[in-house]
Amino acid sequence: MTGKLTLGPIVYHWEAEEKRDFYARIADEAPVDTVYVGEVICSKRTPFFDAHMPEVIERLERGGKQVVLASLSEVVIRRERNMMADFCAIDSHEIELNNTAGLFDIDGRAHRIGPLMNVYNERTLGWLAGKGASHVTLPVEVPRAVVGEMARAADALGVGCEVQVFGRASLAVSARCYHARAHKRTKDNCQFVCEKDPDGMPLSTVNGQSFLTVNGIQTLSHSYVDLSGEIDEMVNMGIGHFRIMPQQADMVAVAGIYADRIAGRRDGEETAARLAALKLAAPLSNGFWHGREGHRRFGPRAA
Amino acid sequence: MTEISHDTPAPRPGLSRLLPPPPLFLLQPVLNRVVHRVARLHPSLFDRLGPHRTARFVIDARGLPFVMLLVPDPDNLVFRALPRNREPQGDARIAGGFFDLLGLVDGESDGDALFFSRDLDITGNTEAVVCLRNALDDVEGSIAEDAAGLFGAPGRAILAALRRTGDRRGGTS
Amino acid sequence: MKRPELVCPAGTPAALRTAVDAGADAVYCGFQNATNARNFPGLNFTPAEMEQGVAYAHARGAKVLLAVNSFPTAGRFDLWREAVDAGARFGVDALIVADIGVAAYAAEAHPDLRLHLSVQAAASSPEAIRYYVREFGVRRVVLPRILTVSEIKDVKKEIPCEIETFIFGNHGLMVEGRCSLTNYVTGLSTNMDGVCSPAAQVHYDKEADGSVATRLGDFTIDRFGAGEQAGYPTICKGRYHAAGREDAYYAFEEPISLNLATLLPQLMAAGVEAFKIEGRQRSRAYVRQVVGAFRGAVDQVLAGEDPELADLVALTEGQKQTQGAAGSKKWR
Numbered sequence: 176m177t178g179k180l181t182l183g184p185i186v187y188h189w190e191a192e193e194k195r196d197f198y199a200r201i202a203d204e205a206p207v208d209t210v211y212v213g214e215v216i217c218s219k220r221t222p223f224f225d226a227h228m229p230e231v232i233e234r235l236e237r238g239g240k241q242v243v244l245a246s247l248s249e250v251v252i253r254r255e256r257n258m259m260a261d262f263c264a265i266d267s268h269e270i271e272l273n274n275t276a277g278l279f280d281i282d283g284r285a286h287r288i289g290p291l292m293n294v295y296n297e298r299t300l301g302w303l304a305g306k307g308a309s310h311v312t313l314p315v316e317v318p319r320a321v322v323g324e325m326a327r328a329a330d331a332l333g334v335g336c337e338v339q340v341f342g343r344a345s346l347a348v349s350a351r352c353y354h355a356r357a358h359k360r361t362k363d364n365c366q367f368v369c370e371k372d373p374d375g376m377p378l379s380t381v382n383g384q385s386f387l388t389v390n391g392i393q394t395l396s397h398s399y400v401d402l403s404g405e406i407d408e409m410v411n412m413g414i415g416h417f418r419i420m421p422q423q424a425d426m427v428a429v430a431g432i433y434a435d436r437i438a439g440r441r442d443g444e445e446t447a448a449r450l451a452a453l454k455l456a457a458p459l460s461n462g463f464w465h466g467r468e469g470h471r472r473f474g475p476r477a478a
Numbered sequence: 479m480t481e482i483s484h485d486t487p488a489p490r491p492g493l494s495r496l497l498p499p500p501p502l503f504l505l506q507p508v509l510n511r512v513v514h515r516v517a518r519l520h521p522s523l524f525d526r527l528g529p530h531r532t533a534r535f536v537i538d539a540r541g542l543p544f545v546m547l548l549v550p551d552p553d554n555l556v557f558r559a560l561p562r563n564r565e566p567q568g569d570a571r572i573a574g575g576f577f578d579l580l581g582l583v584d585g586e587s588d589g590d591a592l593f594f595s596r597d598l599d600i601t602g603n604t605e606a607v608v609c610l611r612n613a614l615d616d617v618e619g620s621i622a623e624d625a626a627g628l629f630g631a632p633g634r635a636i637l638a639a640l641r642r643t644g645d646r647r648g649g650t651s
Numbered sequence: 652m653k654r655p656e657l658v659c660p661a662g663t664p665a666a667l668r669t670a671v672d673a674g675a676d677a678v679y680c681g682f683q684n685a686t687n688a689r690n691f692p693g694l695n696f697t698p699a700e701m702e703q704g705v706a707y708a709h710a711r712g713a714k715v716l717l718a719v720n721s722f723p724t725a726g727r728f729d730l731w732r733e734a735v736d737a738g739a740r741f742g743v744d745a746l747i748v749a750d751i752g753v754a755a756y757a758a759e760a761h762p763d764l765r766l767h768l769s770v771q772a773a774a775s776s777p778e779a780i781r782y783y784v785r786e787f788g789v790r791r792v793v794l795p796r797i798l799t800v801s802e803i804k805d806v807k808k809e810i811p812c813e814i815e816t817f818i819f820g821n822h823g824l825m826v827e828g829r830c831s832l833t834n835y836v837t838g839l840s841t842n843m844d845g846v847c848s849p850a851a852q853v854h855y856d857k858e859a860d861g862s863v864a865t866r867l868g869d870f871t872i873d874r875f876g877a878g879e880q881a882g883y884p885t886i887c888k889g890r891y892h893a894a895g896r897e898d899a900y901y902a903f904e905e906p907i908s909l910n911l912a913t914l915l916p917q918l919m920a921a922g923v924e925a926f927k928i929e930g931r932q933r934s935r936a937y938v939r940q941v942v943g944a945f946r947g948a949v950d951q952v953l954a955g956e957d958p959e960l961a962d963l964v965a966l967t968e969g970q971k972q973t974q975g976a977a978g979s980k981k982w983r
Contacts, residue, residue, distance in 0.1 A: 249826070250776045251797065259778065276778035279785070293828060295722040295843060298752030302786075316831040316840055317724065324725030346832050347825040347887075350775075350797035350976060351983045353902055357893050362983040378891040380871045381864070381899045386891065387832075389902065394825070396835055462838065468868055469835035526663075526693045581936075585665075588937040591966045594881050594906070599863075605692050605851035612693030615934045616663035 178410055178437040179208040180430060181337060183290075183420040184215050184245040186345070187390055188369040191223050197421070198231045202238030204427045206434035209416070210235050213245035215273055215291070217352070217391045218255045219365070232268070241269075248273040248291045248348055249392060271312075283307045290314055290339060290418075291348070295321065297328035310335035312418060315344040315400065318466035319408070326413040335416055338409060340402040341429060342420025343375065343388055343395040343457070344469060353389045362392075374423035374456060385457070396469060398460035401450060403436050404443040404475050405464055424455055443475055502544060505559050509546070512625040513557035517550075519624055524552045526613035533606040536568035539576040550610065570602035580640065583614060583621045655918075656925040657949055658716065658815060659942045662694045662932055667704045667715075669935045674946030677714035679747060680704065680931065681845075685727075686734040687718040688749075688771055688827075689931040690845030702741045714744035719757075720769035721845040722750045722828070732756060739764050747793070748772075749828055754787040767791040767815070771828035771842075777809035784812050791815055793927060795827060797976045797983075800914060804921035813924035818911040819941055820929025821968065822975055824887045824904040832886040836868040853884045865889070874899075880969045882906020888968075906969030911977055912945070912960045916952050918977075937966055 182201060185194060201210060212231060214221045232242050250259050262270065263280035272278060273289035287310040294300055294311050303311070311334060313325055322338060329336035354376060355365035369376075375388035375395055388395040399422060402409070406417065419426070419433055432449045435441040441449070450459065462471035517524070524531055527550055534556075535548040547566050549556035560566055572579070578597050581587030589611045592598035600607050614621065626637040659675035661667035670678045681687025683695040696704060705715045717738040723731040731753050738746055739761040746764060748754045749771035757766055770793040774780045783789040791813035794803065807814055825832065830847075834840040837852045848867055856864040861877030865884045872889030875881055882888045888906050890899040909929070911918065918926070926949065928941055944961035951958040964970055976982045 250779065251802075256776050256778060259776075274776075274779065275772070275774060275782055276776045279778040279782035291829065293722050293750065293842060295750065296725045296728055296752050298723075298728055298755060299750060300752075302751050302755045306786075314831075314842075316834045316843070320726065321724045328725060344831070344835065346835050347830040349825050349903070350795070351824060351903070357896060357900075357902065361981045363980060376893055378893055378902050380891060381874045382871050383892070384870060386870055387886075387902075389893070394832065394903075463834065466838065468838040469831065470869070525697075528692065530692070582934075585935045588934040588940075588966055590883075590933055590968075591937070594968055594970060595965070596878070596881055599855075599857075601855055601857060603851070604853040604855070605849065608691065608850040609693035611934075612663065612691070612932075616665045616693075618665045618668070618935075 178406070178414070179416045180206065180434050180437055181209040181211065181416050181418045182207045182426070182430065183339065183342065183418045184211045184213055185421045186216050186393060186395075187373050187375060187421075188217070188220050188223075188367065189373050190370065191227055193373070194224055195227050195231060197426070199234055200427055201430075202234045202240060205430035207240060207419075207430050209241040209243055211243045211245045211271060215245050215248050215289075216348075216393050217369070218247055218249075218252075218258060219362075220367070220369075220391075221258070243269045243271055243287060245271045245289060246273050246277050248289070249350070250274045250276040251350065269309075271310075278303075278306070281307060285309050287335075288312065291345060294325075297324065300325065300328050300334065301332060304332040304334050308334060310337065310416075312337040312339065312416075315339050316463045316469065319405070319464050320466070322409065322414065322464075323412045326409075330413050336414055337416035337418055338402065338414050339400060339418045339420060340406065341418075341433060342399055342422050343397075344400050344460075344463065345393060345395055346387070346469075347394040349392050349394070352392050353394065354391050357389065396460065398458050398470050398472075399455060400461065400463070401459035401472075402461055402464055403433060403446040403450065405461065406433075406436050407443070410437075422456070425453060428453055502559050502561065505544075508628075509557045509559060511628055513548075513555050515628055516621055516624055517552055517555055520617045520621070521552070523613045523617055524550065526616060527609055530603075530606040530609045533570060533603060533610075534566070534568040535606070535610065536566060536571040537579065538571065538573035539579050540573060541576050568602060570600065570604070570606045572607055573599040577640070577643070580622055582611065584623075585615060585617070585620070589615075652919055652953060653922075653924065654953060655923060655949060656714075656815075657942070657945055658925050658927045660820075660928055660931040660933065660938065661704070662689065662691075662930075663935075664696065664700045664704055666931075666935050666938050668707055669938045670942050671708050671711050671713045673939050673942035675713055675942050677716055677744065677925070678704075678708060679716040679718050679927075681718040681720075682734050682737070684730060684734075685721055685843070685845045686723075686731050688720050688769070688841065688845045688847075689718075690721070691932055692850060694932060698737055698741075701737065701743075705741045705743055709742070716745045716747055716767060717743040718747040718769065719753060720747050720749040720771045722771075722842040723753065724843050728752065728756075735760065745791070751786075754783065754789070758787040762788075765790045767793060769793055769828070770795055770817070773826045773828045775826070777806055780806070780810045780812065784810065791925065793817075796823065796909060797826070799980055800917050800921055800977050803918070803923065803977075807922040814922065815925035815927050816911075816918060816923050816977075817909060817929055818915070818918070818926045819945065819963070820909055820933075821883065822904065822907055822909040822973065830887075836870055836886065838868075848883065848885045880906065880971070882968045905971070907971040907973045908967035908969075909975050910963065910967065910972035911974055912948055912958070912963075914974060914977055915948055915958060919952060933966075940966060
């Protein structure tokens with residue numbers, strides 16, 4: 176089998192030290208081909224890590240990884256608009272856009288389209304490809320049949336096509352910061368409380384059922400998406416890139432498990448057992464792939 | 479899973495004070511005629527109901543001594559009054575004040591608003607209820623008026639009297 | 652002061668006529684399928700009803716805006732193409748679109764038909780808006796409900812198209828067009844199926860103490876006490892537990908409706924061309940009262956009078972209203 180393993184951006188607010196150490200370990204030990212770096216969720220967080228970016232990028236590249244820079248997903252206020260314009264002027268690296276404002280700024284130059292953009296059909300993809308999009312990561316909620324159609328369309332357009340196979344699903348973004356709200360603060364006065372929850376802030380129902388995860392303005396699933404069982408099928412469809420999202424887990428081990436799976440060294444059953452052995456902080460789900468409730472998990476032949 | 483509740487609310491002072499409870503055997507033919515007339519006048523209602531035409535709606539107008547069963551299937555219309563102690567199993571149950579329910583059928587009140595204020599209780603198949611509400615809301619004019627028209631001037635007079643009472647009560651009975 | 656267009660919801664043909672009769676300058680509506688973001692049971696228009704609705708509105712000087720504002724998935728584009736073509740055939744005054752593919756198709760196939768950018772496209776910056784204007788000739792943007800009045804004023808200066816803002820109704824918290832919460836719980840997608848909290852999966856479980864638990868799919872999203880006001884059974888209006896909070900709390904937003912009635916003069920001064928009332932899922936009674944109230948208020952502002960504001964609180968979710976983001980940055 177062929178296919179590249181990619182590591183998505185860290186969506187949570189990790190301390191700068193922790194991020195640096197994390198990427199150093201990824202650079203040295205994780206069998207990933209591509210690493211997306213950059214703050215996607217909150218423009219207020221960026222100053223904490225900006226100074227470390229050159230060093231991290233250099234370290235990852237020295238480890239043989241391709242580095243792609245990921246943009247903000249929300250662009251509203253002046254600071255964010257300026258950040259997006261500056262971001263689109265980058266020519267040292269490939270960039271991934273996560274907001275339409277970037278499509279305006281990029282104005283035809285090469286770019287990737289991130290999973291928080293709404294690319295659901297071949298016409299949208301075709302239009303974007305005609306304006307410089309070279310690669311797309313599909314929205315996390317698209318089912319199997321749509322992934323197949325999109326892989327075919329992407330192939331015909333000469334566009335790379337990527338699917339998230341591990342980590343929490345991003346379910347929504349908002350202008351309001353729910354981390355600040357939980358602490359009875361506002362976004363402007365958040366005092367970066369999100370830093371206390373490096374794997375997000377769990378929300379459970381009134382019955383005590385684990386449900387969602389809050390990460391600043393973003394709401395994620397409680398469960399971790401796991402499509403390791405579906406990778407054969409995706410490879411056959413022509414999906415060439417498989418994204419794992421950083422969680423508070425042994426991500427080097429996670430990368431190893433998915434790399435083995437993509438390379439065909441381990442089958443689905445062995446992979447499931449290896450993931451189970453990691454004692455991850457949340458249950459696994461693949462409902463979206465089956466066109467069903469995203470939180471559910473189906474076996475290889477179920478649904 | 480079904481959430482049909484079978485609690486029988488305590489009798490409330492309300493409509494029962496206004497009207498003597500009719501024997502159900504007298505009421506039944508009236509309900510039959512009402513529902514067939516409404517169906518004849520507003521056939522488009524059934525298109526909107528789609529698959530929910532065969533749903534069984536239990537309607538509890540609080541204050542009435544009976545509950546009603548509605549199956550809005552044009553091929554087999556059912557609109558029947560049953561004693562509260564023999565409430566039938568339904569797919570959905572709609573409970574509310576008589577005047578609120580009248581307002582809904584009349585297009586005079588807003589179902590969501592009644593729900594927000596807890597004046598309307600819904601259990602069971604929520605989609606069927608939402609669909610019925612939307613279908614009824616597309617019927618212009620007054621369904622209650624159509625029904626009352628069956629009984630000529632006296633029917634319309636009773637309806638007008640009921641509405642005045644409802645207005646005075648601010649909707650909820 | 653320019654006369655703003657009052658854009659009103661029509662979930663059914665009867666609601667369309669009610670809105671037009673109550674003074675709507677334009678109504679917006681959709682077909683009975685996944686091509687629009689209010690794909691609810693018993694709601695929306697057949698092609699024949701749409702054609703009749705357009706005739707009714709046009710005969711009375713009102714416009715019809717067709718919402719084709721969900722996101723077609725690969726392999727299903729034909730349904731959206733048919734909706735766009737039908738709208739053009741029936742002579743609707745504009746299409747409200749969100750998907751880039753749909754916008755591109757409409758601009759190419761019907762270059763003379765006005766395009767409005769749906770709130771579902773979440774264009775929240777001048778750059779995002781100008782992208783759609785540049786690429787597809789969009790003539791109006793429906794702004795997300797996340798901007799303050801002064802931000803709206805600033806946006807207006809930087810964009811070459813009209814602005815439509817929501818002034819009343821359901822107060823969505825998540826960025827529209829970027830929310831998969833419903834799909835996570837129900838298997839139906841807001842973007843792909845036009846569905847938010849599908850009624851078929853909403854259950855109200857009555858407890859012995861008179862409280863009611865609201866369940867969506869496998870999750871209890873709220874429980875309200877016997878006398879408490881209720882809201883829409885949507886995930887973003889539910890109550891949940893979080894560490895550090897003693898009780899379950901509205902983690903995203905409480906049941907509350909947007910009402911910008913008192914901000915109408917400022918919004919008009921900011922150059923907003925159209926005011927939108929949310930509520931295609933609401934009844935004719937709602938349409939009649941809300942449209943009537945805002946028709947009166949807008950006309951009074953135009954006449955230089957202080958608007959008399961009808962009390963619409965009974966129609967609001969949770970019987971509470973807010974100016975949301977428009978009032979203050981603190982909302983965020």
